[in-house]
Structure formats: structure tokens, C-alpha cells
Amino acid sequence: MPLSVDMPLEQLEKYKGISPKPQDFDLYWSRSLEELKELPKKFRIEKNEFETPYCECFDLYFQGVEDATIHVKYLKPKNIKDGEKIPAILEFHGYGGCSKDWTYKLPYVACNIAVFSMECRGQMGDSTDSFGVDNHFRTCNLIRGVMPPENLYYKKVFLDAVRLAEIVMGFEFINNKNVGTMGYSQGGGIALALAALRPDIKSVFAVYPFLSDYLRCWNMDTGAAYEEIKDYFRQRDPQHKKEKEFFNNLGYVDIENMAHWIRADVTMTTGLMDKTCPPSTQFATYNKLVCRKRHLIFPEYGHEDMLNGLHDENILWALELLKK
Known part of the structure; x- marks a missing residue:
């Protein structure tokens, strides 16, 4: 096995991170979730012209914190029976990008699973940020709002994800006990954060x-x-x-500090040649999980879409949502 670009695997399996965790971390997120409760659950759904013989497609828009408008690609199977409740997947995209084409999500719909793919505020999709629709940022989102931490960009994104989960779980045809989250890179981080803030994610x-x-x-x-x-x-x-304060503030949106809250089953994938999100940073989160978990290791792969065999693993994971 080749060496990691980071640490040897035996060290990675013990590594638990070096970033600070703010002393009031729990209080910070408790207050944030309380603030979200005060926000009206406003959303609208518009039919999209794209569809297939087995899938209807919609654009869902909801009000995020600070009056942002969050766009979600919503795919619904056509063959839902009266009274039937089906699983749902909440999907999140990579950093600075947007949700992929509708066709990427069709395999899940073919399995009779609804898909809700959220576009992060102010990035390259159709979600606005609180400062307007014309502001689209591929980078510099991580450090936005770091001073003071109440304005952290990812605090808002995580709360957007929580609100999406609330909306989806309010649909009559969704089985609230069979809702999963998924994503690559930024999307993977948001999926884990959502599971931490919503312990009912499966x-x-x-x-x-x-x-x-x-x-x-x-x-x-x-x-x-x-x-x-x-x-x-x-x-x-x-x-x-202000280095110490800077990293302390980023600690509020560091998923390794949330890992112990997760009750969902977690599948994580790491390429040992990943130079974008180094393996140690991923293991820092994985090693703090106290839920049922499994780690898919790809020794020769880095931060790339086509990890051979991964998409099959993803579909097999989705099929588990169909089990009661």
C-alpha cells in the first residue's frame, strides 16, 4: 500500500485532530437552533420542465436565515401509492459549486427514493445570500463572518440544511425514519453537520x-x-x-467538534492521496464518531469524482434506506 500524502494509515487511525473546540460550543449551537425556530417556514414549489417516465422534477425555494432564498432541486418518484411513505435523501454539493444535473440523481429516484439537492447560499447555484442574488462566490466562504463567530457563513449553511430537513420531514409521503444525507467534499461536511444537528437522520x-x-x-x-x-x-x-481567536471561532463550524452528536449510521470515504482535504483532517472527524460507522479507504485516489466502485457503494447505501 502506498504511503498517504499525510500520515501513515496506522497513525491516521488514531488521530483525533488538533483544532480547538470553543468552550461554549454546545451553547452556541443551542442558541442557533433556537433562533432558527423563530424563522417562519416559508417555501414554495415550482414544476420544472425536466422529467422522465418515472420521475417528476421541481424547484423548491425556502427562506433561510437572514432572508436568504435557498434553492433545492427536488425529484419525486411518480409511482408512489396512496398512503405510501418513502425514504428521502438530502444531498449537498462541493465547495464553490452548485447541484449537479437532474440526471445524476435519477438512480436514487429509480429506487423509489425522493431526492432534495440543496444549493448553498451565495455560491454558484440559484440560492441567494442575505446580501443579494447577484453575489456568487466560489471561494472565501470559509472565512466569511469569522469575526465575530455569530456571523459565520457555515453556521448559516448548516441551519439552512436543518430547515430543509424540517420541510422534507413535513411532507406526507416521506418516511421520517428513513431520511439520509450525502455529499462530496463540502457536501460531505454539510451532510455530517446536519446529522449532528438532527439526530433523527438515519x-x-x-x-x-x-x-x-x-x-x-x-x-x-x-x-x-x-x-x-x-x-x-x-x-x-x-x-x-488574533490567531488564537481566529481558529477558536472556526471551531464552531468544525465538523470534528460535532461528530459525537451524530446518531446516524455513517459511511465515510477517504482517498489517501487527497491533497485538497488531507486524510488526517477526515480521520479527525471519523475517529470521534461514536455511532455505527464504516470507512471506505482508497489508497491510490485523491480528491476526485471517479473513485472506482464508489458510485456502486453509494447506491447500495441508498438501498438501505428502503429497509424499515
């Missing part, structure tokens, strides 16, 4: 999750999605006078 499929162990990423100088941490110091704090 299962998670997280592929090389982003948003974990920020201090480790900075120490490794990984570049890619975490490059903006270095940019922040270069432009905003070149002498690192």
Missing part, C-alpha cells in the same frame, strides 16, 4: 468531507479550499495577533 454517506480540523490544514499549507486561511492572515492579520 444515515450519512460522506465522501472526503471538507470543513474539518482547520488548524491542521493551515499547518500543512494544503492550499486549495483551505488556501483562504493563509490569505486571511496575509491580508487581515499579517502578524497573527
